[in-house]
Amino acid sequence: MELGFSSDQRDLFDAFEQFFSRESAPAVVRAAEPLGFDVDLWRKLDAMEVWGSGASVADLAVIAETAGRWIAPVPFIEHAVASPVLAAAGLVSADIATIAVRPADADGVWQLVPAGAVADVVIGLDGTDFVAVRSDPPMAGPRNHASAPLADRTARNGERTVLGSAADFEASLARWKVLTAAALGGIASMGLELALRYVNERRQFGVPIGSFQAVQHGLADLPGSIDGGRLLTHKAAATLDAGSFGGCDVDNNDIDDPMALASMAVLFAGEVATHATDRSLHFHGGYGFAEEYDIQLYYRRARGWSLILGEPAREYLALADRLWPAGSAVG
Amino acid sequence: MDFELGPNVIAYRDQVRRIIAAHHTPDAVRRQHESGTFNNPALNRALAAEGLIERAVPGLGAGDPIELWVLFNELEKAGAPLDALAVAVMISGVINHVGSEAQKAEVIPAVTSGEALICMGYSEPDVGSDLASLTTRAVRDGDEWVINGAKMWTTMAHEARWVILLARTDPTLPRHKGLTMFFIPMDTPGIRVDPVHTMATERTNATFYDDVRVGDDCVLGEVNGGWNVMSVALSFERGVMGGTSPGVPLLTHTAEWARKSGRISEASVREKLARVVVDNQVAALLAQRSAWIAAAGGLPGLEGSMTKVFATEAYQKASRWFQEMAGAEGLLQLQQPGAAADGWIEYDARHSPVTTIYGGTTEINKNNIAERHLGLPRARL
Numbered sequence: 001m002e003l004g005f006s007s008d009q010r011d012l013f014d015a016f017e018q019f020f021s022r023e024s025a026p027a028v029v030r031a032a033e034p035l036g037f038d039v040d041l042w043r044k045l046d047a048m049e050v051w052g053s054g055a056s057v058a059d060l061a062v063i064a065e066t067a068g069r070w071i072a073p074v075p076f077i078e079h080a081v082a083s084p085v086l087a088a089a090g091l092v093s094a095d096i097a098t099i100a101v102r103p104a105d106a107d108g109v110w111q112l113v114p115a116g117a118v119a120d121v122v123i124g125l126d127g128t129d130f131v132a133v134r135s136d137p138p139m140a141g142p143r144n145h146a147s148a149p150l151a152d153r154t155a156r157n158g159e160r161t162v163l164g165s166a167a168d169f170e171a172s173l174a175r176w177k178v179l180t181a182a183a184l185g186g187i188a189s190m191g192l193e194l195a196l197r198y199v200n201e202r203r204q205f206g207v208p209i210g211s212f213q214a215v216q217h218g219l220a221d222l223p224g225s226i227d228g229g230r231l232l233t234h235k236a237a238a239t240l241d242a243g244s245f246g247g248c249d250v251d252n253n254d255i256d257d258p259m260a261l262a263s264m265a266v267l268f269a270g271e272v273a274t275h276a277t278d279r280s281l282h283f284h285g286g287y288g289f290a291e292e293y294d295i296q297l298y299y300r301r302a303r304g305w306s307l308i309l310g311e312p313a314r315e316y317l318a319l320a321d322r323l324w325p326a327g328s329a330v331g
Numbered sequence: 332m333d334f335e336l337g338p339n340v341i342a343y344r345d346q347v348r349r350i351i352a353a354h355h356t357p358d359a360v361r362r363q364h365e366s367g368t369f370n371n372p373a374l375n376r377a378l379a380a381e382g383l384i385e386r387a388v389p390g391l392g393a394g395d396p397i398e399l400w401v402l403f404n405e406l407e408k409a410g411a412p413l414d415a416l417a418v419a420v421m422i423s424g425v426i427n428h429v430g431s432e433a434q435k436a437e438v439i440p441a442v443t444s445g446e447a448l449i450c451m452g453y454s455e456p457d458v459g460s461d462l463a464s465l466t467t468r469a470v471r472d473g474d475e476w477v478i479n480g481a482k483m484w485t486t487m488a489h490e491a492r493w494v495i496l497l498a499r500t501d502p503t504l505p506r507h508k509g510l511t512m513f514f515i516p517m518d519t520p521g522i523r524v525d526p527v528h529t530m531a532t533e534r535t536n537a538t539f540y541d542d543v544r545v546g547d548d549c550v551l552g553e554v555n556g557g558w559n560v561m562s563v564a565l566s567f568e569r570g571v572m573g574g575t576s577p578g579v580p581l582l583t584h585t586a587e588w589a590r591k592s593g594r595i596s597e598a599s600v601r602e603k604l605a606r607v608v609v610d611n612q613v614a615a616l617l618a619q620r621s622a623w624i625a626a627a628g629g630l631p632g633l634e635g636s637m638t639k640v641f642a643t644e645a646y647q648k649a650s651r652w653f654q655e656m657a658g659a660e661g662l663l664q665l666q667q668p669g670a671a672a673d674g675w676i677e678y679d680a681r682h683s684p685v686t687t688i689y690g691g692t693t694e695i696n697k698n699n700i701a702e703r704h705l706g707l708p709r710a711r712l
Contacts, residue, residue: 001334220698221644227620264609
């Protein structure tokens, strides 16, 4: 049993924390708005060769957390999920590959694909087929809350390859959920750190506002939620990496099904990131509302990155379907 | 991270589950709710008979330290009464750590055999979170100490063999430093136990100490070292001895009700059930982390505070959701025909409020986290 990062993971965390703090400073994040993509940062990240086929979900989650902490304007998660799928299918690699997290609509359009504005290959579900479609990225998309490079993409036009079944897609989607959960956890932890920095500096009534109990109690429940989210994310990652698909014993609170855990992780992390950035922005007072301060960047991405998947209530219902399959009502 | 329990711990857990299944019977539960005494002696003795209590005592048992968390987590998930046993195990750990040889020889076998319980005399009628202000006095008189005062929330005092009692022995010293921990047989003359009945059926007590005379053999640890002894106790307890999975039996009861009543086909019901699964899992992982830290020799005080704050607030949220979901049937109590989840939803609605109070209030835990984890300045109230 080990419920913290291994020493290798701590090294990985430190290395990418250093990388993103240097290369994805708030000025870089701002400059990348509204598209939400910085090609130089992407090239530097790509050069670090983190996409190796051997990378575990757990290690990628460590990196994703640092990417979230620095709200890096690069599709790290999407490419980390989609590019190994292309490699496994023997397809030509993509400059940027991404995954459409919701199935194509009746017209064969994947709507609001994460990194859809910049990716040259999209993998996703079209009907019951799991397909990869190569087409030119629009390099533009609708302006959005999170300044995320979202765009609609076609599932039918372009160079299309069938990769497998819906179940194969679900496995990729689970990886996306876990890595997104990790990134949202990074947003939450940096949101808290920004709050701590501000409430220690900002003085009112002659004292730092962080000495007021009302402010302290507004922050003191965050570290438990953030740590709990990281544990849940890494439990999901560990079960995905183990490849042994455990079950769900709700009565004993033994949840070992990676699909259920991936849903749980992304749902919980979305709530925590939303809550933490909300508190942090509030304790910044009026400045939190000003573009000049960084917390608004985090506040918007906490909501944006968690809603890309769709309405949380639907994901909770999908989770319920795994835990209590339809027809589980009895006499 | 690696969340797997070792094979010995899994064997221990399965053994605990088997004993709970055999002894946490509907009859035992009924007796518990009729008497207000939330303890199951047959269950305690059965655990003891297989050596499972001895293995869990901190610093004593041959077992993996993770087993302490496993034991109380399993009891809590099953909805079995655990507070009485938890106090006895925790205080046995303290005695093992700081007690005299005579105290160890007398107390530890009595607890690990499942026969004896211990109650805690910390809080007072006018002293709760600000414990260092306590006013119960122990005054030297020759070779003896003479104790006078009153203690509140001494749960199980009416059945316990001993009380662990914090008293002021030197009023001239700073508040934390003039306190001494005593360990006193409950049949010592001068001790009176009055019941305090609670909204959640469970009985607790007020205890009164009127010229209670004890010798130095009843001092636990150093004279004027009582605060340190209490810190040892807290370090054993925080976050691994129950209070971290109260939402699990609530969910089990509610999901069963939802299946039987057909309500499980409703989206709003399914969403709420799923939300509670998530919170329960997070609470369990936070508790498991505390156990992991403790097993490595660390003191998961702050992690325990985080776990307790999260788990109890989530439990209260779940309890309110489920009672609202059940509507009028959610008002009906145990044994009442038509009660939602056989009355467990109503019971949890009465029980959940105390969980953010006892064992360290949410506010005290948040103060600890703010100052010692977040590094914020000492609070201005």
